[in-house]
Amino acid sequence: MTPAAETFDAIILGAGGAGLMAALTAGQRGRRVLVIDHAEAPGKKILISGGGRCNFTNLGAGPGNYLSANPHFMKSALGRYTPADFIALVDRHGIAWHEKTLGQLFCDGSARQIVAMLLDECAKGDVTIRCGEAIRGVDRADGRFTVTYGAQAATAPKLVIATGGPSIPKIGATGFAYELAKRFGLRLIEPRPALVPLTLGPDDALFRDLSGVAAEVVARAGKTAFREAALFTHRGMSGPAILQISSYWRHGESIGIDFLPDRPAGWLRDAKRARPRAGVRSVLGALRPDRLAEALSERLALGGELANLPDKALDAAERRLADWRFSPSGTEGFAKAEVTVGGIATAGLSSQTMEARDVPGLHAIGEAVDVTGWLGGYNFQWAWASGWACGMAL
Numbered sequence: 001m002t003p004a005a006e007t008f009d010a011i012i013l014g015a016g017g018a019g020l021m022a023a024l025t026a027g028q029r030g031r032r033v034l035v036i037d038h039a040e041a042p043g044k045k046i047l048i049s050g051g052g053r054c055n056f057t058n059l060g061a062g063p064g065n066y067l068s069a070n071p072h073f074m075k076s077a078l079g080r081y082t083p084a085d086f087i088a089l090v091d092r093h094g095i096a097w098h099e100k101t102l103g104q105l106f107c108d109g110s111a112r113q114i115v116a117m118l119l120d121e122c123a124k125g126d127v128t129i130r131c132g133e134a135i136r137g138v139d140r141a142d143g144r145f146t147v148t149y150g151a152q153a154a155t156a157p158k159l160v161i162a163t164g165g166p167s168i169p170k171i172g173a174t175g176f177a178y179e180l181a182k183r184f185g186l187r188l189i190e191p192r193p194a195l196v197p198l199t200l201g202p203d204d205a206l207f208r209d210l211s212g213v214a215a216e217v218v219a220r221a222g223k224t225a226f227r228e229a230a231l232f233t234h235r236g237m238s239g240p241a242i243l244q245i246s247s248y249w250r251h252g253e254s255i256g257i258d259f260l261p262d263r264p265a266g267w268l269r270d271a272k273r274a275r276p277r278a279g280v281r282s283v284l285g286a287l288r289p290d291r292l293a294e295a296l297s298e299r300l301a302l303g304g305e306l307a308n309l310p311d312k313a314l315d316a317a318e319r320r321l322a323d324w325r326f327s328p329s330g331t332e333g334f335a336k337a338e339v340t341v342g343g344i345a346t347a348g349l350s351s352q353t354m355e356a357r358d359v360p361g362l363h364a365i366g367e368a369v370d371v372t373g374w375l376g377g378y379n380f381q382w383a384w385a386s387g388w389a390c391g392m393a394l
């Protein structure tokens with residue numbers, strides 16, 4: 001028998017960054033809010049983020065740092081709730097932070113402080129949070145949503161899908177948002193693992209032997225490029241440059257790596273004049289980690305002294321080093337992906353309120369939606385901004 005349902009103004013499914021931000025915003029506006037999560041505690045992804053220090057925003061976060069089928073969708077929310085707004089909240093809670101690199105802000109202490117801050121703000125808004133209960137059913141009738149969870153039921157005129165994407169299932173991530181969205185007639189953009197290591201096939205086996213070697217590179221997929229560190233692993237490639245480019249990479253495509261981003265055109269000819277007795281191997285060895293220089297020169301197969309190598313061959317080697325082509329065999333999948341590209345199509349949502357155009361009262365926020373940020377605090381900024389926009393409309 002279904003138990004008598006408790007009534008609320010809004011029910012939020014998912015106690016991650018986006019759900020908690022929507023809850024605290026609506027709660028502090030006087031709404032009676034219930035948050036339900038099947039994990040035993042809220043904010044689990046926040047706790048493991050940024051190596052335990054949570055890269056909670058990026059000073060430069062703007063629409064250009066996000067992937068979506070509609071590159072304009074995130075503008076409104078990001079413009080209304082900015083990194084400065086979140087920093088002000090963090091400062092009000094006395095949480096010390098620092099900029100690590102490229103505008104990325106991290107807690108000096110622990111990601112736990114961010115979760116504690118969000119829960120404290122939820123408490124100020126009298127938000128009810130119920131964790132550790134499986135959601136058994138979600139129904140809509142007469143303009144109200146009824147959610148059955150554990151042995152309980154709740155009803156409200158507003159329902160928020162904030163259950164994130166399927167990345168890192170071992171901490172409770174699921175595709176529940178997509179199932180629910182589909183049931184209410186919302187379209188999906190195919191979800192794919194993103195910010196994820198790429199695997200290399202047998203053709204690039206030589207590079208897998210470089211496991212542990214890192215170097216600053218420019219990684220390219222199509223017109224997109226990132227200059228950051230790349231790391232060879234026993235399965236393929238990782239490191240920030242590769243994670244970033246993985247979000248843009250599609251199966252069957254190649255990626256290009258510039259192994260020597262600072263070299264001017266003609267630098268190998270110059271090296272030939274300056275050090276005619278040197279070989280390609282030793283010239284590369286002076287610029288790149290030794291094992292990488294070894295692997296690259298083995299592949300270039302230009303033996304002997306530079307003096308004996310034709311300029312044309314040096315020019316070709318230079319071009320290859322600047323755009324070394326890899327054809328990844330795949331990715332390490334949702335098990336290792338920091339985020340999911342794709343998700344609930346933005347075409348069915350209002351960019352102001354995150355409400356479904358055709359299902360009044362239904363909202364979707366955070367990673368569940370087809371908005372995906374780069375590595376570097378952008379995904380949390382989207383969680384905060386979309387959660388805030390939704391919370392203001394509940």
Ligand SMILES: Cc1cc2nc3c(=O)[nH]c(=O)nc-3n(C[C@H](O)[C@H](O)[C@H](O)COP(=O)(O)OP(=O)(O)OC[C@H]3O[C@@H](n4cnc5c(N)ncnc54)[C@H](O)[C@@H]3O)c2cc1C
Nearest residue numbers: 014016017018038049050055163164176366367377379380
């Ligand atoms: C290892 C790692 C490190 C990261 N580091 C950073 C970082 O430093 N900076 C950054 O910006 N981004 C980072 N990210 C990405 C960031 O964590 C996410 O983009 C962000 O947490 C998304 O917030 P969300 O609230 O939309 O979803 P989530 O945080 O995933 O929250 C969804 C919630 O819904 C719950 N849920 C899921 N399915 C169900 C269900 N069926 N029933 C009930 N509840 C359910 C989950 O338990 C979870 O609590 C990282 C991600 C990972 C995996």
